[in-house]
Amino acid sequence: AQSVAQPEDQVNVAEGNPLTVKCTYSVSGNPYLFWYVQYPNRGLQFLLKYITGDNLVKGSYGFEAEFNKSQTSFHLKKPSALVSDSALYFCAVRDMPTGRRALTFGSGTRLQVQP
Amino acid sequence: DAGVTQSPTHLIKTRGQQVTLRCSPKSGHDTVSWYQQALGQGPQFIFQYYEEEERQRGNFPDRFSGHQFPNYSSELNVNALLLGDSALYLCASSLEGAGTQYFGPGTRLLVL
Numbered sequence: 001a002q003s004v005a006q007p008e009d010q011v012n013v014a015e016g017n018p019l020t021v022k023c024t025y026s027v028s029g030n031p032y033l034f035w036y037v038q039y040p041n042r043g044l045q046f047l048l049k050y051i052t053g054d055n056l057v058k059g060s061y062g063f064e065a066e067f068n069k070s071q072t073s074f075h076l077k078k079p080s081a082l083v084s085d086s087a088l089y090f091c092a093v094r095d096m097p098t099g100r101r102a103l104t105f106g107s108g109t110r111l112q113v114q115p
Numbered sequence: 116d117a118g119v120t121q122s123p124t125h126l127i128k129t130r131g132q133q134v135t136l137r138c139s140p141k142s143g144h145d146t147v148s149w150y151q152q153a154l155g156q157g158p159q160f161i162f163q164y165y166e167e168e169e170r171q172r173g174n175f176p177d178r179f180s181g182h183q184f185p186n187y188s189s190e191l192n193v194n195a196l197l198l199g200d201s202a203l204y205l206c207a208s209s210l211e212g213a214g215t216q217y218f219g220p221g222t223r224l225l226v227l
Contacts, residue, residue, distance in 0.1 A: 004157075032214060043119075043205055044158070044218040051214055090157055094214075102148065102171055103207075103216060105157035 002027040004093050006106035013081045014114050021076040021109045023091030033074040034092040034103065035065055044090065050074060061085070081113045117142060119208050119219035127225045128196050136191040136222045140208030146170075147189040148216060149181060152203040164189050193224075201226045 003026045013019045025031055032051050036044040048059025055067045065076045074091060088110050092103040120139045128134050140147050146165045150158035160173035164183035183189045187208075193200055203223050207216035 034215070036218070041223075043121075043220040044207075046215055046217060049215060102160035102163060102173060103150075103158075104160070107157050 002031075002093050002095050002104045004091050004104055004106035006089075006091055006109045008109050009107075010110045010112060012112045012114065015083050016080050019078050019081045019085070019111065019113070021089050021091075021111060023074045023076065023106060024072050025074060025091070025093045026072065027093055027095045029095045031072075031074075032094045032096065033065075033067065034094075035059065035063070035074075035076050036090045036092065036105075038088040038090065038108075040087075047076070047089075081111075083113050083115050086111055086113045119206055119217055121204075121206050121219040121222050123222060124220065125223045125225075127227065129227050130196055130198060132196050132226075133192065133194045134196060134224060136193075136204050136206075136224075138189045138191070138206030138208075138219060140187050140189070140206075141217050144208035144210045144217070145187055146209045146211065147183060147187065148207045148209070149189070149191045150205040150207065150218075151175070152205055152221070154202070158205055161191070196226045198226050200224065 005024045034049045035047040048057050050057045050067045058064045088108050090108050091106045122137045148163040149161040152158040161175050162172040167183045178194045180192045203221045205221045206219045209216045
């Protein structure tokens with residue numbers, strides 16, 4: 001069975017500082033990894049994905065994520081945080097590349113960026 | 116290009132009632148997945164529809180059922196509502212080969 005762990009319920013960072021939101025995963029085959037962001041009373045918005053290839057994936061709004069197979073991690077990063085980045089972030093995994101399989105989500109990490 | 120749309124946005128029901136939620140996928144997408152997001156938790160997979168058939172199902176009871184129409188839109192039905200069914204219900208659409216599921220804004224269901 002596939003699973004995702006987001007070890008931090010909340011991450012606090014000052015505006016302009018770099019941010020990292022952690023994610024580790026477990027899957028039997030090759031992992032296909034995703035990050036989504038959720039603003040209050042909204043659905044999930046796709047940020048980026050890793051399917052194969054370069055371990056550093058660049059996504060929307062200046063976010064990037066680093067895939068580390070040996071550590072089974074897929075941490076979300078941004079070089080300089082904005083107050084508007086404050087939201088709930090979800091990591092998700094799937095064991096196949098297609099759109100026709102279920103995503104397994106972590107419990108989410110709330111990012112608070114202080115001005 | 117419209118994204119994934121869901122209706123209604125909010126719904127209040129009482130225990131024992133039945134509810135139907137609706138989803139229209141992103142243009143060009145052929146697969147619809149439904150997720151339940153309880154307060155303070157990550158989304159949990161309910162089931163997925165492709166070619167008008169349920170292709171995969173999560174750990175949800177038979178009270179949860181669905182349908183996909185020829186135009187790829189979908190419905191989620193929940194019978195005999197329980198208080199614990201109160202949640203945000205999210206619909207996601209995708210396309211074979213693309214790999215990415217795009218989510219709608221959700222329907223917030225409150226069961227009293």
